Each structure stands twice: as structure tokens, then as C-alpha cells.
Amino acid sequence: MFDAVVYIGHGSRREEGNTQFKRFIESVMADIDNPNQEIAFLELTKPTISETLEKLIAQGAKRFLIVPVLLFSALHHKLDIPEELGFIQRRYPFVSFKMTEPFGTHPYMVDLVIKRIKAEKNEQNTAILLVGRGSSHLGPIQGLQQIGRKVEHKLGIPVYAAFLKLGKPSMEEAMAFLPYRYKKVYVMPYLLFTGLLLEKIKQTVFYSKDTFDICQNLEFDELMKKTLIKRMEEARDGEAVSGNDEPERQEGSDYRRRKNSSA
Template sequence: MFDAVVYIGHGSRREEGNTQFKRFIASVMEEVDVPNQEIAFLELTNPTIAETLEKLITQGAKRFLIVPVLLFSALHHKLDIPEEIAAVQKEYPFISFKMTAPFGTYPYMVDLAVKRIQAENHEPDTAILLVGRGSSHIEPIQGLQQIGRKIEQRLDIPVYTAFLKLGKPSMEEALAFLPYRYKKVYVMPYLLFTGLLLEKIEQMVFSSKDTFAICQNLEFDPLMKKTLIKRMEEARDGEDVSGHKEPEQRKGSDYPRWGNSSA
């Protein structure tokens, strides 16, 4: 069905964050049986989406699977990426694209957040604070809240959500009221990679370290790899994973070999 895959990361001013992304995508590429696979970034670093698409087009690619490596669907997923793709398609009208859903509230993402929290949470009378970037779109706000509710059900621990930029409550507001309710609060940065936002969370937690402790952020875990491959399967097959037979696993791998065999 597809003869090229383009994985799109946000991009970071910190090279460490870009390196984490590239390392993660390299591990995904090993499980995807498509001849041409490349990365691109939305901003702050290269290659751009247009540069990567044009490179693949000159190599003969015509049918593209676009994989935005994003937590939730907001401005980048709804507008920025489609606009850039449309500009390329206007110049090369013979090519076609299909785009995957973001990580969203897929069950593996809940598993990953639980994993990060359980690695740190060892005290009674505690609560969890999930901190996301925030957005002017409702989906990322509701998505993080939904993940928080599922974590609360799994761990039987109070879970709150807060946001660094757009969204209520802000992290500052949450840090102000939670100490009156709990002896200890574990802050879980719901962020993909290291960068300025993670540093901001760490600084705010450090200044109140008697009450707050910080969990590791998502950090491109293998559970994210499984989620991304599932999202790619959904785009390939045009149906929910819940009704999809698991593809044959490659020998020696924990992940299904993703390819075009059923196309």
C-alpha cells in the first residue's frame, strides 16, 4: 500500500531531544517493512517535512504514510502538517498521503505512565500530578484528563492534571493547593523528550522538594514504540486494532513485523 514512511517529530532546541527522537525512530524502522523510511521535523531543526518528502519523491516514492510522533491531536496534527503536505502535493500531484493518529489515549500510553509512577511512588498519603504542555485545542486537555482517570483507577491513588502553557489548572496553581491535601505529591511530566519544558518542571519541583518528587518523563519507551506501530497498522488496514488480527512476529522480537503483506 505504501512505498515510503515519514516520521515527523516536533523538533527541539536541545540536540539531546532530537537525538532521543532519532534513536527511537531508528528502533521503529527496524520493525517496519517498507523500503523507504525517513524522518522530518516540524520546527527548530532539519530536515523539514518538505525536504524529506522531496527527497523521497526523487527516489521514486509516490504513496506516503505520514506518522506524526505527537502525543495528542492539536494544531500541528490538524493544521500545520496537512498544510505542508498539501503544498508538496500541489507541486507533485501524482503522490498520495495517509496520516496516522497521534499516540492519544491508547492503552499502552496509560501503561507507560503507570510504569513511570510506580518506579517512584512508595509512600502513603500521596497523590499524582500529571503535567502536560497544554493547548488551545480541547483534545489534548481532555486526553490528559482521561489518562489521569485511567491511572487513578489502576493505582487507586488520587491523580490530578495540570498544564504548563494553555489549560487549567496551571502547574503553578496545582503546586499551590496540593500540599494542603497530601503529604507527598509525585509529579509526572507527560512530555516526550528532554527540553526546556521538562527543565521548567524540574526547577519548579526542586524548589518545593519537601512536598514534591518528580517521576521520569515518557522518554520514548518501548511501550511508545508498540503504540506507534499500532497506529500505523490502523492507517494501513483502515480498521480498529481491537478487531485486527495480530501480524506474525519476527523471530527474536517482542514487536510485530509491520509491513504491506496484507495490503
């Protein structure tokens, strides 16, 4: 159905973050039955979206699956990437694009948060603090809060959401009142890769009271890989939707390589 697949990452000033992203996408590519798969970045590093698309068009690709590797749908997903695609389509009217949804609140992402928490949690009278980047759009704010509610329901312990930039409460505000309520608070950075924001969380936790411990960030886990492939299957089958992810999509669609179908 698609001549090529393009995975779009945000891009990082830290090469370590870009390397983590590339390694993750390479693991996804190995499970996708398409010979033309490439990586592009929104900013801070190359290749750009336009560079990658023009390279593939020159090789004969016309029908593209665009896979934004983003946590939630906000400015990049709603505006920046569509603008780039529109620019290319005006130059090459014969090409077409279909874009997947971000990770969102897929149940696998909830499972990943629980996995990270269980790896660290070993005390009673505890709470969880999910820390996200934040956004001027309500979607990412509400998305992280929804994930928090689902984790709270599954673990049976209080889960709070806080934000580093735009969104309330801020991480600092949450860390100011939580020690009065709980003996231990586990901070879970809801971030994809190593970068300045993750370092900020780590430093804040390090210099805080003994109440706080930090969990590993998302860091491109196998559960994220499963989520991304599900999003690709949804787009291929015409099921890509915005918003909540319940009920879950049926497991019948299979975008993996046949040789890995039992994995």
C-alpha cells in the same frame, strides 16, 4: 501498500532532544517492513517535511504513510502537517498520503504513566500530578485528563492533571493546593523528550516544598514504540480514528518485520 514511511517529530532547540527522538524512531524502523523510512521535523531542526518528501519522491515514492510522533491531536496534527502535505501534493499531483493518529489515550500510554509512577512511588497518602504542555485545543486537555482518570482507576490513588502553558489548572496552581491535601505528590511530566519545558518542571519541583517528587518523563519507552506501531497498523488497515481509543483495536494486524514477530 506504502512506498515510504515518514516520521515527523516536533523538533527541539536542544540537540539532546533531537537525538532522543532519532534513536527512538530508529528502533521503530527496525521493526517495520518497509525499505524507505525517513525522519522529518516540524520546526527548529532539519530535515523539514518538504525536504524529506521531495527526496523520497525523487527516488520514486508515490504512496506515503505519514507518522506524526505527537502526544495528542492539536494544531500540528490538524493544520500544520496537512498544510505541508497539501503543498507537496499540489507540486506532485501523483503522490498520495495517509496520516496516522497521535499517541492519544491509547491503553499503552496509560500503562507507561503507571510504569513511571511505580518506579518512584514508595509512600502512603500520596497523589499524582500529571503535567502536560497544554493547548488552545480541547483535545490535548481532555486527553491528559482522561489518561489521569484511567491511571487513578488502576492505581487507586488520586491523579490530577495540570498544564504548563494553555490549560487549567496551571502547574503552579496545582502545586499550591496539593500540599494541603497530601503528604507526598509525585509529579509526572507528560512530555516526550528532554527540553526547556521538562527543565522548567524539574526546577519548579526542586525549589518546591518536600511534598513533591518528580517521576521520569515519557522518554520514548518501549510502550510508546508499541503504540506507534499500532497507529501505523490502524492507518494501513483503514482504522485510523480520532478521539478515544476504546475499545482497543484487535491484535491481528501485524506491521512488524516477520523476523521480529515474536518479540
